[in-house]
Amino acid sequence: MTEWKEFSVTINNDAQEAVSAIFSDLGSSGVSIVDRNDFLHLPEYGFDTLWELDENKFPKEGAIIKGYFTQHDDLTYIENELRKRINKLPEYGIDLTHFHLDVLDVKEEEWSNAWKKYYHPVSVTRFLTIVPQWETYEKKDSDERILYLDPGLAFGTGTHPTTQLCIQALEISIRKEATVFDVGTGSGVLSIASALYGAGKINAYDLDNVAVTSARDNIRLNGLEDAITVEANNLLEGIKSKADIIVANILAEIILPFIPDAYAHLEEDGLFITSGIISDKKDQVIEELKKHQFDIVQVNQMNDWVAIIARKQNKENEG
CATH class of the missing domain: 3.30.70.120 (Alpha-Beta Plaits)
Structure with missing residues (x-):
């Protein structure tokens, strides 16, 4: 033990x-x-x-x-x-x-048992509920999606405002068969939500090998191994492909220098969904997004936390 x-x-x-x-x-x-x-x-x-x-x-x-x-x-x-x-x-x-x-x-073992005692199903939106894998849960609506999760040791459970804001943003942004990059995946909750919302291919990245293992376990728990690939990687360094949507629930200090790289890895009119932003830093992040040719689509806030949906400008509108 x-x-x-x-x-x-x-x-x-x-x-x-x-x-x-x-x-x-x-x-x-x-x-x-x-x-x-x-x-x-x-x-x-x-x-x-x-x-x-x-x-x-x-x-x-x-x-x-x-x-x-x-x-x-x-x-x-x-x-x-x-x-x-x-x-x-x-x-x-x-x-x-x-x-x-x-x-x-x-x-x-004590830590794991504590999770099982305290963690219960969470209805993040009307259409998605996060359920710990040891709980029995029945859908309340035919359109409801169930995301099974075993948080493991100290990884995201979907209850923090930044995670909920990202899930809500994904719900309104994902189109069928969209390609998604989940940067800083943690427990894999945003990748799994993306697949449940109809994304075609999801690539999840995290610098922490423990997070990579946790994400893979949760993806397997939901039977989504064919839809989601998880790799250990520092943000999008060395990644050559592009996505329709990039979601990053990471710190504002990491988001700011990452913005140009996110732009480069998005298809035209692609969306950059980011959270982990304390409200005091909202304006700074928005200013940096605009500086790098992103249009701000939506800004949502829950308590002191902010999520931003930004769209990569079409080439005709750049400059």
Whole structure:
């Protein structure tokens, strides 16, 4: 049985994505976020219906970001580096409040059982419901699509606003047989949703090999191996083909320099769907998209998070 160290950072919401990026850079085997806004501010969900958790365990201010490392990692270095990098965030214009770090021992089996106890079906839209693979669920409507998911260790469950915003954007954007690139696939939830909405071929990419394994497992769980290919890759480096839709639920700091590459990998009039954008950085991302010949089709917001649908300009309109 694998023994894990859970590094749990309590932090203000403005620093949430930066801390997540720090965890990833230090080699965390997945990152999870506990934010009471995700549950309290969505009309379909709540503590009684989704997670069955004690509300008092959620921070009244800020969020909890958790990273996971094994006993084989240099845990002293990771703890020191985590503290050092987080304390330097104000130098980059990120306010820092409520910062607290806890380190706990976690057994993989105990963690998995906790998921099975707390995670229940989530109706992300009228037409798509995410169901944990151990749950029995019957469709409420003939048009409803069921996306089965085994989150594994700290990978996306579809409950975070950024994931939901992307799924909603895919629902209105995908046309039959469209080609989709899912950049930073994580658990594979957006790739699977794309296939369920009728996309023809989906290529999913993630830099983290643990994420690649998680995504492949979930794709197999939904019987979509023929529709979705998963590869370990740094964004779209070295990829020669193009897509009708690129979806990227990643950090704004990664999205900004990635925009020209996304443009180059889209077919004419292709769509770039991106989230993971905190509302304070919305205007910066929109400005950069316009600078690189994208038309803004739609901007959607849920709590403090934003998703943007942008269209690659037709050559006749460029310049």
